[in-house]
Every structure is written in C-alpha cells, then in structure tokens.
Amino acid sequence: MKKLALFLALVMMLGILGAPAMATEDGIYTAAAKGNNADVVVEVVVEGGAIAAVTVLEHNETPGICDRSLVEIPEAIVAAQGLGVDVLSGATNTGKAILEAAALALEAAGADVKP
Numbered sequence: 001m002k003k004l005a006l007f008l009a010l011v012m013m014l015g016i017l018g019a020p021a022m023a024t025e026d027g028i029y030t031a032a033a034k035g036n037n038a039d040v041v042v043e044v045v046v047e048g049g050a051i052a053a054v055t056v057l058e059h060n061e062t063p064g065i066c067d068r069s070l071v072e073i074p075e076a077i078v079a080a081q082g083l084g085v086d087v088l089s090g091a092t093n094t095g096k097a098i099l100e101a102a103a104l105a106l107e108a109a110g111a112d113v114k115p
Contacts, residue, residue, distance in 0.1 A: 041059070068088055
C-alpha cells in the first residue's frame with residue numbers, strides 16, 4: 001500500500017513538473033539559438049493557444065549527425081505541448097539549440113517556459 005501511494009505521488013509530481021508551456025497568443029514566431037556550428041532558426045506556430053507546429057527553418061549543422069534531431073525534437077515538442085523533451089545522443093548541441101530557439105519563440109508568444 002505504501003508503494004502504491006509513493007508511486008501515485010511520483011506520478012503526480014512528474015505531471016506537475018512536465019506541464020506544457022502553453023502559448024497565449026496565436027501566431028507564427030521565429031527565433032534562433034547557437035547550435036554546434038552556427039545558429040539554428042526555429043519557427044513555432046501557435047493556434048488556439050496550443051503549439052501547432054515547430055519547424056527548423058535554417059541550420060548549419062553536420063548532415064547525417066543532426067538529421068534525426070531536426071525532425072524528431074520539433075515533433076516531440078508538438079506532441080508534448082511543451083519543451084520537456086529529450087535531446088538525442090550524438091547531436092546534443094543541435095537539440096539544445098532547437099529547444100532554446102523554441103523557448104524564445106514561445107516566450108514571444110506569451111508563454112511561461114520556465115521549469
């Protein structure tokens with residue numbers, strides 16, 4: 001019984017900590033953050049106060065190494081409706097740049113992105 005209570009408490013805490021960064025103003029927002037080689041430019045589309053799309057518009061990252069990050073991290077942000085997603089091993093700086101640029105774009109939309 002104690003284990004069940006502890007498990008439920010942990011699940012509730014994770015739900016609170018993993019709460020999505022909801023944007024408050026619809027629109028298309030663009031921001032950039034330093035990647036491994038240069039800036040990574042990200043576009044975030046907010047519709048109905050939700051993250052509708054995240055797209056990497058420009059980057060100068062190493063082809064082959066960063067490819068999965070450029071696709072999977074934006075998809076994960078939309079699915080999670082927030083920034084609490086993992087970066088991929090091997091392209092850590094690219095992933096961090098995508099997350100940072102998305103955070104800047106969401107802040108411009110009025111979202112509270114602080115953990």
